[in-house]
Amino acid sequence: MSSEPSDRFEADAPMAREAEYLDARSPSVSSGLGVRVQDLTWRPFGRSRPVLDGIHLTLEPGERVLLAGPSGSGKSTLLRAVAGLLLTADAGDLSGTVTVGGRAPQDVPGSVGLVLQDPGAGVVASSIGRDVAFGLENVSLSRRDMPSRVAAALREVGLTMSPDSSPATLSGGESQRLALAGALVMEPSVLLLDEPTAMLDAATASDVRAVVADVVTRRRLTLVVVEHRLDGWLDHVDRLVVLDASGAVVADGEPRSVLAEHGESLAAQGIWVPGVADPEPLVLALDPAPDAAAGRVHPGRVVAAASAVRVEHRSRRLGGPSRTTLAVDGTDLEARAGRSVALVGPSGAGKSSLMAALGGLVEPAAGAVDMALPLTPAESGDRAAARDRLAPPDEWSSTDLARVVSWVPQRAATSLVGRTVRDDVLTTPLALGHDPDVAGRRVDALLASLGLAHLADADPRQLSGGEQRRLAMASAVAHGPALVLADEPTVGQDRLTWAAVSGVLAAARDEGAAVVVTTHDPGVVDDADHVVRLSAPPQPPADPEPERRPLLARAGPLALLAAALCVLPLPALLDTWRQGLAVLAVEVVLGLVGLLAPGPGRAPAGRLRDVLVRLAPASLAVLGVAWSAWLLGGRDLEVASGAALRVLCLLVPSAVVVGFLDPEALGDHLAQRLRLPARPVVAATAALQRLQSFDTLWGELMTTRRVRGIRSDRGPLARGREAVVVTGGLLIGALGQASALALAMDARGFAEARRRTWAGDAPWRLPDTLALGAGLLVIASAVTARLLLP
The missing domain is CATH 3.40.50.300 (P-loop containing nucleotide triphosphate hydrolases)
Structure with missing residues (x-):
């Protein structure tokens, strides 16, 4: 099968291809097809028993x-x-047959x-x-x-x-x-x-x-x-x-x-049979957690209060204007010790955002969040500064926050930090200095109640979605926090595991914690002491003054990519640090020019900051190269600085350009202008899309570490070590995402696509020529520097 992209988009060619496709599928795309499953057996790699064992099933059209x-x-x-x-996306032993329409x-x-x-x-x-x-x-x-x-x-x-x-x-x-x-x-x-x-x-x-x-x-x-x-x-x-x-x-x-x-x-x-009453929450008696925050506030008293909170989310479509979405606007919420609150409302009503603001996971754009005085860092004895009594929880250190607040995120996979299931649940108690033996007994009881005891030594990333959610629930209450935040904790649970999750929430409440859950589950709502109904706030009107586009955003992705790749010969052209410094100066000037946004309208914010953020991880590579060159080059500073500048000259153009590379537009250009095969083009653009979302995933991982008590708050060395750890987690998460992404792509026909069209066009305009010229100018400056500078 050919995976080449289509060359033309005239009306007759696509219609012919579409007709060919429809003829290949079935006599009528409006009719269902029969499904035959015969003796289907599937045993995933690493499992001793099959998940499906000799399934026979016939579905009529x-x-x-x-x-x-x-x-x-x-x-x-x-x-x-x-x-x-x-x-x-999975490996395993598969036998039997599945046919659709024969x-x-x-x-x-x-x-x-x-x-x-x-x-x-x-x-x-x-x-x-x-x-x-x-x-x-x-x-x-x-x-x-x-x-x-x-x-x-x-x-x-x-x-x-x-x-x-x-x-x-x-x-x-x-x-x-x-x-x-x-x-x-x-x-x-x-x-x-x-x-x-x-x-x-x-x-x-x-x-x-x-x-x-x-x-x-x-x-x-x-x-x-x-x-x-x-x-x-x-x-x-x-x-x-x-x-x-x-x-x-x-x-x-x-x-x-x-x-x-x-x-x-x-x-x-465990099946939710209509007419059968919901199960009662599992009765769970936990050993008291040492030094727990739960119980420090008298039952019924306020643990955390949000007053007139406003939460905004900002996003930017690559090369386009930034958008601000109002998630919560002027909302109040109280969480009281020994009580549970259910946040309900339609999707997009801001339930998760309000919960995150209440727990100090995000800084509200307006309003205030206050914690009960016995729970503040100054009162807990960790720091004596009086100002800490007044600091909102979003400014607390990691251990201060973790002692008081726990969080079960909507995507439970982002909460995983341990090598094994048991290690994951023990992470926060040990980070807070709890006795390992006492904490271990509490952890084992939680795992047993949630049906995870047999998986105690398993890699948590290999668990199913429902199992990961229950693991996140165990990790959230293991240390006895005073405020438990659970975002859709019962999603994907059957009757038996629902009773277990509900029992853990009830046990935390009985210990004196304030429990806040977002949910669409009527059983969870019925068990709550208080229900708060939210609705999506009206969005502010669009700014009548348009946002100006940087010059780089006006060039196409293929030209930007080519300009960034022009610097690849630089290591061979640059011999000394003086030459490297001269070329770097040219790159910086060209980059600053590209970030300019002339014309009428609002100036886009954060252009230079975004470039510096992208360069921050690369600085570790530059320092590593400089250190190695210094050691191996007879501890000569000129050798070290020359090597570092050569690497920096390679990285700066990419850091400037990558923020303006729209993945879909790049795929359109690569396939239609360069006639590259569809499969590697889509794979590359999907990888680029994931790369550009790393900042979001990084933020989620850092939030998880902060609320689990293991985020480094002081010292450049500690933060550097943490950056390495989080980068490893980022790569592991990226591999997991790649597997899910491959499955999603093939579920929509990508694996077996015989031909492919592209939803966007691929024009070449004057800004593209200018961008490519800027890349060639960098090479010209390198040649000139080599000739004129020693």
Whole structure:
């Protein structure tokens, strides 16, 4: 199969390619296809037992199936098998066959649409419009037809923001809707949804179910939905298939008949059977944590209070103006000792942002956050300065904050800091100086209650999403904090693990902690002592004065990339530190000129700061080269400085240019202007997109370390060591993200795409020529310096 990009975009060629694609898929794209699963067995690498063992399943064309089972029963794995993706990102032993319409699913890209369990990890573009269009590019739809299809898909799922908006600004529920739009836009014959409403409020979840039902009925699709809670889908499906903990089919038939016959046994396995009362939270008696902050404030008294808090999120689309999203505006919130508060409201209402502000994880743009005096650093004896009594929690040191506050993030994977599951839970107690033996007993009790004891020595990054969320819950309460913040703690849990998570929250509350949870879970809401309903604040009107664009933002990505690559010969051209200094001066001047933003409108902020931030990690490499050259070059400063300047001359252009390299636009240019093959182009642009999001991931990791009590607050050496550790975590996280990204891309037809169109054009303009000329000017300055300077 050819993966070459299309060369032309005239109307007749794309229409011919699209017709060819439609003919290859099925007689009618509006009709569902049958699915046959025969003797399917899958054992992931490193597991002694298979997740799926000899599964046989037949789905008729147009059939609507609800797939249920306890956590770990293999539901998500079965969906990936039907989509033909089991070996995309995972290694293991696979046997048996899966066919869709009589063919292997990967043979007809776009025939199966899959919405993954963690939709945020599968974003493939830096704007929501290009993310939705990604599947259309893979099925060779003409560029002129993409905007209307993308707009219709976004409208169907209720995403009303501009297609240029960054996915990073979306809430968890909005990310789920984006993933659903990405699947629906391809008009698949089989639609697979992995917990599509787990993080949505009741109204939005109902809307999404209605959208799915309408699309499935109108297009006559075959549908398979995985959900822990069955009641919302019973009116939209005609078949219920249940897997047990071993991955075997134990019930299959008309939904209400299956529930009538097997309801009690299914509930006992952990399935949320409609009509069966929610389980009671697990009763958990924990050994008191030594030196715990919980209990220092009398029951019912305020632990933390937010007054008129305003939280803003700023984002910038590459080369475009910055945007400010108002997440919380003028909101009050109190958390009281021994009480729990549930924050509820639609997706995007600011629940997570308000929680983060209350716990000192973010600095509010306005308003105030106060902690009870017995919990402040001065009163706890860590520091005696009177001013510390008045400092808001966002200014506290890592250990001061960790002693009082704990956090279960919405993306539990970002909270992992230990080598093993047990090490992860012990991290904060040991960082706070708790007795290892006493803390160990408390940790073991938490792991046992949450069903993680058998995984105590496992790598936490290898756990499932539900297991990682329970691990984050254990780590949050292990040291007895006074304020427990839990963001959607019960998502992805069955009845049994839900009872365990709820029991841990109740145990923390009984110890005297104030517990704040964001949730769409009615059971969690019913258990709360107080419910606060939030709604999305009205957004401020757009600034009537447009933001000026820097000169670099006016050049295309291919020209910028070429300009940055022009410096590659510099190490061979530069012999002395004087030559390096001269070339560096030219680069700095050209870079400053490129950052200028002439013309009417507002000046863009943070241009030079962003470049310096990108250069900060590179400075470690420069210092390392200088040190090595000094040692190996007879401790000659000229040799050391010359080597350091050569490296710096290589890095500066990239630091200036990379902030203006739009990944999608670069892919458009590489494929259409240089005629490069589609697969390496998309892989490179996806990697660049992830690289440019590293600052966000870095911030999440540093926030995790701060609230876990292990972030370095003093000393350049300590901070340097921490930077190395976090960089390692960043790389590990990037590998995990790459695996999820590969799965998401192939779920939208990328792996087997025979031809590919591109949603954006690739013009070459005067600014491109000037940018390339600037790169050549750097080389000319190097040649001149070599001739004129000793």
